[in-house]
Amino acid sequence: MILDRRDLLIRTLGGVLAIGLPRGVLAQTDVERVDALIAKMTIEEKAGQMTCLADSFRPFNPPNPQVGIQDARRLADEVRKGRVGCLFNGIGVAGARRAQEIAVRDSRLGIPLLFAGDVIHGLKTIFPVPLAEASSFDPDLCQRTARAMAVEATAAGLHLTFAPMVDVARDQRWGRVVEGAGEDVTLTGLLSAARIRGFQGRDLRRDDSLLACPKHFAAYGAVAAGLEYGNVDISDETLRETHLPPFGQAFAAGALTTMAAFNEINGVPATADRELLTDILRGEMQFRGFVFSDYTADEELVAHGFAQDDRDAARLAVLAGVDMSMQSGLYIRYLPDLVKSGAVPMATVDVAVRRILYVKAAIGLFDNPYRSLDEAAEKTRIFTPAHRALAREAAARSVVLLKNDGLLPIDPARGQKIALIGPFADDTANLYGPWAFYGDPGKGVDIATGLRAALPDGATLTVTHGSAVNAPIDGGIAQAVAAAKAADIVLLAIGESQAMSGEAQSRTVIEIPPAQQALADAVAATGKPVAVLLRHGRALALHGGVANAQAILATWFLGSQAGHAIADILLGRVDPSGKLPVSFPWESGQEPFYYDRKSTGRPVVDDRTEYKARYATTDNSARFPFGHGLTYTDFVLDRLTLSDTALRWDAAIEVTARITNKGKRKGSEVVQLYTRDRVASRTRPIRELKRMARVTLAPGESRTIRFSLSRRDLEFVGAKSQRIAEPGAFDLWVGQSSVGGLKGAFTLYALPEAG
Structure with missing residues (x-):
């Protein structure tokens, strides 16, 4: 028997908290178990299931501050007492089996542990950063790489990954844009859903299924x-229109x-925000799983100035809807007394524990506590x-050709002398x-090796x-200039170190570090043709010898096969087809900058008009816009056609355009469809991406691209935070980036009144 989600609701704290997993995930036997x-558990054992701690049974990799790390002996005693429900960020089957044996054989109730980890873009095989x-722009590729990550992570003894990150990032100064x-x-919603399908696979009980944890x-x-870690002051409309849909x-x-x-959001830290975690997440969005705190985030409610002390922080977090506390240990320390005193109802704790145990049941842990703990798989997968x-495929597909004045691809048959210059030329770190x-790191392929x-x-x-990443090298520029002069082509491998992106790496200036900029300018002054190979985890503001190079490639952090993939692109073995998921500004000071901004009442018309929405020092546009990316061939769009210029309320229109490869090479292009609502009760962005399609064509080949649009695609968040669509005129563009393209128009008509 499969229970309907309606059968798995309880009422507590005056509201409805959903505790049932989606239909088909749990069987009746799981629910009964x-x-x-829960009927047998003490409050200490319940708090234990709600506690996630760093894994000391096996090598723990410390991406976070070292707070409350326990030695293996002490942690084993906590597991034995039923005071831990989840361990995270240790890998290795042998250590995990030891921990699971203690949980299953030595604890009173034998509840198995959940093993989690930060497998963000690979375990041992490292794929490009997200x-x-x-x-x-390819959900299928993202699904395939996530599936490979799941195969490796589960072979190493993990059940869950804290990924994907589905935060929409509008400010490139934020270090976690890279994630x-x-x-x-x-785009964020499509790729996030694809990664979750890849991580989890088709059957959660398979030993290579890896639970996903979309965040934050x-x-x-x-x-x-x-x-x-900063504050967020945001309208409810923007929260619901921009930041909640990918979730x-x-x-x-x-x-x-x-x-x-x-x-925090509007003064309330998310970890203590009941409206967010219960009313919106469980109520409106019908989320049926459980919620982790971030690393010690419940404890940090005190530093926020929202909780009086750690005990109060635990109370606020659990009442808000945080089911599992990560690393702080607050729940195991304070929940028993909070329940005893009546500050936290036992029913609230039971809801959280039920959610956690349901997920453990859903992945088959009760039937097979040692799933994903196979030493043979660890050796072969x-x-x-x-x-x-x-x-290698994913890395090559991730490269974006930002600029090319005919320099690339390099023809290896010509035997040209190539000078590879820069701190990332043969860098593996x-x-x-x-x-x-x-x-x-020793298994990664650097650029020099790949070439x-x-x-x-x-x-x-x-x-x-x-030069080094952040400092000059004595005589370094002179040596680089000499190498450039002796070469036919210069490849300039510059950008950010990996320590300059990621968590806690917000930057006020998103430019090439000064030492590298000086190197680039000196090399450019030689007059030799230069192709810049940018290494970076965000959009950058480019200047001087970097911006003026004959060719520029965004090569990001590409992972294990970076060198081979970059060589494939440079030598034309693979045609570049990547498109920018972020806008490259002219200057750092433009941030936050994004393509789907509002026009304002004084939009820029031309470069000569004053008193418009522009900076005094630069235009309010992108150097390289969202969706931009060149290929080695020449794609041309024409014949834009709409099946109807009238979009009926409950109907759809078909948008078609012809794309032709007029170049001499086979290549791939991502065709993008954008719309704009001309007049609405809330001002609308200048463009919004609605559809995309990848097409691969031989020289001279043409194909018709088809998109379908309905009223649902035109909805936005209006008054009282309700999603609505309003009749009226719309513009649309079919193009190769968020700028330009073939332009059309249609009108959305209201549903006729009855009678």
Whole structure:
């Protein structure tokens, strides 16, 4: 018997809290087992199930501050007493089996542990950082790489990953831009859902299914000034229109856990925000899983000035709807007394424990506590040739050709002398990017190695650093200039180190570090043709010898196969097809900047008009806009056609356009459809991405691209925070970026009144 979600609701604290997983996930026997366990559990054992601690049974990788880390002996005693429900960020089957044996055999109730970890873009095979992979604009690719990550992570003894990050990031100063899919709501939702399908697979009980945990709920990408852990002051309309929809797609894709954000929203920290975590998340969005706090975020309610002390922080978090406390240990310390005193109802605790146990049941832990703890799988499913091949494909698909004045691709048959210059020329320490701490840096392929493997004669390549990442090298520029003068082509490998992106890496200036900028300017002064290979985890403001180079490629942090993938692109073995998921500004001071901004009452018309919405020092536009990306061939769009210029309320219109490859090479293009609501009861963005389609064409080949639009695609959040669509005129564009394109128009008509 499968229970309907309506059968799994209880009323407490004056509101309805959903505690049932979606239909089909749990069987009647699972529910009965959980009911029986909860009836037997003490309040200490319940608080234990709600506690997630760092895994000391196996090598723990410390991406976070070292707070409350316990030695293995003490942690084993806590597990034995039933005071831990989840361990995180340790990998290795042997250690996990030891921990699980203690939980199952030695604890009173034998409830198995859940093993979690930060597998953000790979375990041992490191794939491109999520922002880079978002450049593919390809949900299928994201699903395939997530599936490979799940295969490796579960082989290493994990059940859950704290990914994907689905925060829409509008300010490139924020370091965690690198961890998401960029600045657009539609793209973020599509790719996040694809990653969840990849992580979890089709059957949650399979030993290679990895639970996903979309994060951070909510609006973390809107922190003021891009400052990590900062506050968010936001309208309800913007919260619901920009920051919640990707979570809705993530939950629809089957995610059974989520993580509360570090930030506050309008004065209330998310970890203590009952309206957010209960009314919106469980009520409106019908989320049926359980909520993690972020790392010690419940404890941090005291520093926020929202909780009086740790005990009060635990009370606020659990009443808000945080089911599992991560690393602070507040729940195991304070919940028993909070329940005894009546400050927290036992029913509230039972709801949280039930959610957690339901998820453990859903992945088959009660039937097989040792699932995903197979030493044979650990030896055969990690860093496989197939995964490395996929990492190379994903890396090449993630490269964005920002500019090309005919310099690329390089023809290796010409035997040209190539000078590879810059701190990242043969660097292996910064290939992976942040959040790849399980990977082995010694197994990554650097640019020089990749090029030498691809060139017919490796001797045509010379390598010179020229500068360090943040400091000059004595004589470095002179050596680089000499190498450039002796070469036919210069490849300039510059940008950010991986320590400059990620959590706690907010930056006020998003530019090439001064030492590298000086190197670039000196090399440019030689007059030799330069192709810049940017390494970065965010959009950058480019200047001087970097901006004026003959070719510029956004190569991000591409992972294990970075060098091979970059060589594939440079030598034309693979045609670049990536598109920017973030806008590159002219200057750092434009941030926050994003393509779907509002026009204002004084939009810029031309460069000569004053008293318009522009900066005194630069235009209010992007150097390289969202959706931009060149190829080695020439794609042309024409023949835009709408099936009807009238969109009926409950109907749809078909939009078609022809794309032709007029170049001499086979290539791929991502065709994008944008709309604008001309007049509405709330001002609307100048453009909004609604559809995208990837097409691969041979030289001279044409194809018709088809999109369908309905009223649902035109909805927005209006008065009283309700999603609405309003009749009226709309513009649309079919193009190759968020700027330009073929333009059309249609009118949405209201549903005729009855009678």
